[in-house]
Amino acid sequence: MALMVAMLAMLVLAVPAFAGNCLQDEYGLTARQSLNCTANDVRVAKVINVRDPNTGLPITTCTPGTFTFLADFLVQTTSSSPRSNIGLYFQKDPTATNALTGTCSDNILTPANDAKYEELDPQPPTKGAVPDNCGDTSSNDTPVCLDAKNIVVPCSGPHTQTFTATQVVSAVVTNFICPSTLPNGTELSLPNCTSWQVPGSTVQCLSNDGTYEGAFLNSKPTAIPGSPSKCNCDTIPLGITVQKPSVEVTKDCTIAGNSPAQDHLSKCTFGTANVEGGDVVYTVGITNKSNFGDAVVDQVCDSQYGTISDDGKVSACAAGDLCKSQCTGVDTPFKGCTGAGTASAGTSCIKSTTCSTPITVNGTPASCTFTASQPEKKDITDTVNVSGGGSSTGTFGPTSSNSVEVVSGEAPSTAKIDKGYVSTKAACVTVRYSVDVTNTSGFDENLSLTGLVDTPFGDLTKCTNAGCTNTGGNLILGTTCGVAVGSAGLGSLSGVTASSTNGGALPTGSSQLQAGTGSSDYKCQFDAQFCGALDATNCISNTDRVSGSFTGDEGETGTSFITVTNNSFTVKECLQPANTSSQ
Structure with missing residues (x-):
């Protein structure tokens, strides 16, 4: 049983170590109520003279982390009664909403920290023989005056600020947070709460060592609100600004020898002389934006080209994205590739650089360059980012630059075809032939002409092809033979009107060819094309023969009754040497 009781006691005592120690946390150890802090009789009006507790030197800045400071707090009272x-509660997290919960520095007023220390509450027998030593205030306290530099000066002399009924209380705040999340130059705030008790409801508050914790009675605080309203919570400026190393990064591009000039621009475009890409020189500018010390750049990275x-x-x-896209295998074409389209962290695909980390940047901006090869037909947009820290403390980054765009194209593709003359190997010739059919019979033997045929061209009364089209080879392209008088010739002879001396229907019946006179000859023309290889003299020739079909005036036909002398005719065309030209 004794062992169990001892364990229980240890657990109860351990609770405050893990719980918060701000105002609501402390009040909850005595009264299980929520504070509303509506009375507002006592407040921390201002904090001044923030300094290093060891050296006494002013503290006006902090770097991310925690630090300890000693300051003077102006505690002002509006109540005429004591x-x-x-109790003074100073939140250690400047980003917190208030000092009701969380981790605080808790303080009381003592002769050691308050030059105007006073005890105003009565000492009834219930409090015991030893007087309280937790200080009190009232509106009867004398004023405190400050000059423009927040230094306490006599109110009888020149001053710029007056705080009525105020006591100056010194307190140390340990492990105060200087947040890394706040922008550089941000002034820290101090969330704080005050608590008090009023006449008739005070408790014995006796600190054995002058600290807030030393006034605990039966493991419970005594410098707490007399009721849920007897407190005030506010946030005041601390007068300390966040200092953390920071830099500003710029980037531009230059294409040497480009026309038009592409020097130190945010967008570069390869010109006609080097449209398909090539080397691009990127300039990285780094400016120290810290409000203390040098900035040291430990790393420069690029979103496309990696390290x-x-x-x-x-x-x-x-x-970098471009590095990964160029990878075709492990360490191919450069070290760091892990496969097709993939690369490991730390991979670089630049050609050269003047950037050599660490780069120390003081009051003068630093710059360096790197050269990368731009592939053809690419539109690449990238940024650089840098990381590092202050020369003494703090880190920054990755801090990105502005984006830079570089555009390359593709040169037009061209080809040339040359054609030359060797020799003419074959040709086609179109010849206009005339046909004259005469009845050479004696006596009164008249003849009807019933057909005209050419060998090899065929029937002379029509074109070889429908519509008189030229499909190549030996063929009749136009004719007046057999075309009625007054009608246009066929095909290539359509511009000729058939007449009694050139064309007309074949003479038959009453229009028979009369014997012996020569005055009734039948005449017509036809256009024929013949094709063939050229001979050794660069000529082409064709021999053809026209024959007719006849019927005598007594209906006789055939060679037994009608003798026909057919005409054979040779045409030879020779070509002049070719006159050639090229374009």
């Missing part, structure tokens, strides 16, 4: 057992420079103090640069 406000006793004052530009890295001294190994921060995590490796991500593989």
Whole structure:
């Protein structure tokens, strides 16, 4: 049983170590109520003289992390009656909403930290023989005056600020947070709460060592609100600004020898002389934006080309998008490729660089360059980012630059075809032939002409092809033979009107060819094309023969009764040497 009781006691005492120690947390150890803090009789009006507790030197800035400071707090009272057992609660997180919960620095007023220390609450027998030593206030306290530099000065002399009924209380706040999440130059705030008790409801508040915790009675605080309304919570400026190393990064591009000039621009385009891409020089500018010390750049990375420079103090640069797209295998075409289209962190695909980390940037901006090869037909947009820290403390990054775009194209593709003359190997010739049919019979033997045929061209009364089209080879292209007088010739002879001396229907019946006179000859023309290879003299020739079909005036036909002398005719065309030209 004794062992169980001891364990239970240890658990109860351990609770405050894990719980918060701000105002609501402390009040909850005594009264299980929520505070509303509506009375507002006592408040921390201002904090001044923030300094290093060891050296006494002013503290006006902090770097991300925690630090300890000693400051003077102006505790102001508006009540004419005493406000006793004052508790001061200073939140250690400047981003917190208030000092009701969380981690606080808790303080009381003592002769050691308050030059105007006073005890105003009565000491009834219920409090015991030893007087309270938790300080009190009232509106009868004398004013405190400050000059323009927030230094306490006599109110009888020149001053710029007056705080009525105020006591100056010194307190140390340990492990105060300087957040890394706040922008550089942000002034820190101090969330705080005050608590008090009023006459008739004060409790014995006796600190054995002058600290807030030393006034605990039976493991419970005594410098707490007399009721849920007897408190005030506010946030005041601390007068300390966040200092953390920071830089501003710029980037531009230059294409040497480009026309038009592409020098230090945010967008570069390869010109006609080098449209398909080539080397691009990127300039990286770094300006120290810190309000203390030098900035040291440990790493320069590019979103397309990966690692530009890295001294190994921060995590490796991500593989650049262009680097990954160029990878075809492990370490191919450059080290760091892990396969087709993939690369590991830290991979670089630049040609050269003047960037060499660490780069120290003081009041003068620093710059360096790197050269990369732009493939053809690409529109590449990228940024650089840098990471590093202050020369003494703090880190920054990755801090990105502006984006830069570089555009390359593709040169027009051209080809040339030359054609030359060797010799003419074959040709086609169109010849206009005339036909004259005469009845050479004696006596009174008249003849009807019933047909005209050419060998090899065929029937002379029509074109070889429908519509008189030229499909190549030996063929009749036009004719007046057999075309009625007054009608246009066929095909290539359509511009000729058939007449009694050139064309007309074949003479038959009453229009028979009369014997012996020569006056009734039948005449017509036809256009024929013949084709063939050229001979050794560069000529082409054709021999053809026209024959007719006849019927005598007594109906006789055939060679037994009618003798026909057919005409054979040879045409030879020779070509002149070719006259050639090329374009």
